[in-house]
Amino acid sequence: MLETSARLLRLLSLLQTHRDWSGAELAERLGVSPRTVRRDVDRLRELGYPVDAMQGTAGYRLAAGSQLPPLLLDDEEALAVAVGLRTATGGTVTGIEEASLRALSKLEQVLPSRLRHRLQGLQRSVVRVEPGAPRVEPETLIALSDACHRHERLRFDYTNHAGGQSIKEVEPHAVVNFNLHWYLVAWDIASGNWRTYRVDRLRPRIPTGPRFAPRDPPDGDVVAFLSHRLSSASWPYRATVTLHRSAAELEDRIWSGMGVLEAVDDSSCLLHVGADSPWALSWMITSIDTDFTVVEPPELVEQIEILARRCANAVGSRVEPRCVTVTFEK
Numbered sequence: 001m002l003e004t005s006a007r008l009l010r011l012l013s014l015l016q017t018h019r020d021w022s023g024a025e026l027a028e029r030l031g032v033s034p035r036t037v038r039r040d041v042d043r044l045r046e047l048g049y050p051v052d053a054m055q056g057t058a059g060y061r062l063a064a065g066s067q068l069p070p071l072l073l074d075d076e077e078a079l080a081v082a083v084g085l086r087t088a089t090g091g092t093v094t095g096i097e098e099a100s101l102r103a104l105s106k107l108e109q110v111l112p113s114r115l116r117h118r119l120q121g122l123q124r125s126v127v128r129v130e131p132g133a134p135r136v137e138p139e140t141l142i143a144l145s146d147a148c149h150r151h152e153r154l155r156f157d158y159t160n161h162a163g164g165q166s167i168k169e170v171e172p173h174a175v176v177n178f179n180l181h182w183y184l185v186a187w188d189i190a191s192g193n194w195r196t197y198r199v200d201r202l203r204p205r206i207p208t209g210p211r212f213a214p215r216d217p218p219d220g221d222v223v224a225f226l227s228h229r230l231s232s233a234s235w236p237y238r239a240t241v242t243l244h245r246s247a248a249e250l251e252d253r254i255w256s257g258m259g260v261l262e263a264v265d266d267s268s269c270l271l272h273v274g275a276d277s278p279w280a281l282s283w284m285i286t287s288i289d290t291d292f293t294v295v296e297p298p299e300l301v302e303q304i305e306i307l308a309r310r311c312a313n314a315v316g317s318r319v320e321p322r323c324v325t326v327t328f329e330k
Contacts, residue, residue: 181199
């Protein structure tokens, strides 16, 4: 039988697994009687842990309380939290860097030596590149997430990519971190359609609006919807390109947010892609490393012709220049 202090820690660890436990199950796990479990639950409550008794089932559940009690983490959980806090000290959410550093310092002080060595090894071997994405206020993320969770209409001031300002009223569905940016996926009341909004460009208006019945996510999945929107529809320059290999052969070369593949037959597929310039379109398409034909727009044809001449000039007379023939299909 475990000593009282060790048994309390074991009981707390079981209750923190986000499930309901019957008194009999806990007694069996701990090797004690149900009466001892009841006494140990009372001790946890005295220490500030809000353990609820489930009516009619003689069970227990760890609930949310008014204060944050100490948490128990296993080795992998502690390491994951430490890595996450280290990342957050220089992340894209404004204002949490200092708090993350304080929490990381407290956690590292109590980490066992075996975990501290693993964490130090990770920090030495992982090279962090500073993101160039705009930062967002944590209060904004919290407000949006809360409105999504409560299914409450949201009004906010929004600035589009051209600098135009407007007031939006939406039914918020999800907040998604995608390619170093935060996006709100929501049903726009005015247009009657799904829309995506850059979180760094909006300012929520308080209070929130009435509750709404949640809708099925667009395209069955918000990430797939966001990927499709960001890969083509939301960019100032958009292109459709015929790739001369099947979609199955090329799908692993299309990174998230780059573009959307559309299968045609066993030897070709369409790529719908968007970017902020014809030059960006050209390098994205050529990076796929397969023959292609430009369907649209003409600006992309011109940019690829420039790229072809540049490549031919780079090798000089050492080899006969061979470039992909690009045609514009009208």
